[in-house]
Amino acid sequence: MRQLVRTAPAALPAVLRTPLAMSAALATAVLVALGILHFRDSGLTGIDAVLLPSIDGVRPPWRYVALVFDFGGEPVGSVILIALLSGVCWLLRQVRTAVLTVAGVVVTVAVTTVLKPVVGRTIHGEFLSYPSGHTAMATALALVIGLLLTERMGLGRTAGVALALGLALVAGVAMGWAEVALGAHYPTDALGGFCAALAAVPGTAWMLDRVADRL
Template sequence: MRELVRTAPVALPATLRTPLAMTGALATAVLVALGILHFHDSGLTGIDAAVLPSIDGVRPPWRYVALIFDFGGEPVGSTILVALIALAGFLAHRVRIAVLTVLGVLATVAVTTVLKPIVGRTIHGEFLSYPSGHTALATALALVIGLLVADRLHLGRTAAVTLLLGLAVVAGLAMGWAEVALGAHYPTDAIGGFCAALAVVPATAWVVDRVADRL
């Protein structure tokens, strides 16, 4: 197994390191800025005040759609998704990406879990909400899928970055909408979760490659 991981194609190609590092730095800045802005906050301000009243409390049939997306971020749903994507990476002989699927999601969820009590933002008076773990998880999985697809299609840097960020935005918007529509998060919570994944997944991919190269 050690040899399989060591000789496997990299999880984060060299051509993507700089653009994703820049994206990750910007995402980290936004994540921190929003955390400071909403430190121990529980009210609707700024973007949230403008957006939340129009999409909070969505009714059927859209509520059912939101619940489907939400299930993907729950323990059972997320475990299934992670297992399927990791298996796809393994079957495609991209073992490092398979490893990244698991570690990237775990690291992203860990970051959002740690940040919630630090920021202390609440919704409905008692539930910690910033940043959205569901949105972070969906974005993280989208980034991993993007890395796998870009590698298999041998995409150039511009096409690969466009694919990665495009998938991340779609996944982040879908899950973020679902969480806000279900009243579980404020819109800026979803933005924070999205940014957390953009910051953590590329960094985790870099670590996976560094460790694998030293095996």
């Protein structure tokens, strides 16, 4: 098992290390800035005041679409998605990526869970909302898929970055829209969740590779 982990392809492809480190630093800055901006503040201001009225309270059939996305971020749905992606990675002998699928989501969700009571932003007067854990989870899984495909397809830096960040953006926007549409989060909560995943997953992948190389 140790040999299998050591010889497995990197969880963080070499061509993506520098650009994803830069995007992680930027995402961390945005995550912190939004947290400071909305510290103990549940008012509807700025971009939230512009976007929320046009998204919140979506009606069928789009409400059903939002509920499907939302289920993917719930405990049962997320476990199913994580298990499927991790299983595919094992079948492809991408052992490190299989581990990253679990570790990356765990670290990302841990970040959002810790930040919620620290920031103290609420929605509907009682539910902690910043940052969105559902959006963070979806973005993290999509980013892992991007890393996997970059490695499997042997993509260069430009194509790899475009693929990884493109998938993360699509997943983040889709889940973020669903959470706002269902009244569970403000738009900036979703942005914070997106940034949490971009900040956590590359660092987790890098650390995983470091540990695996030393086994």
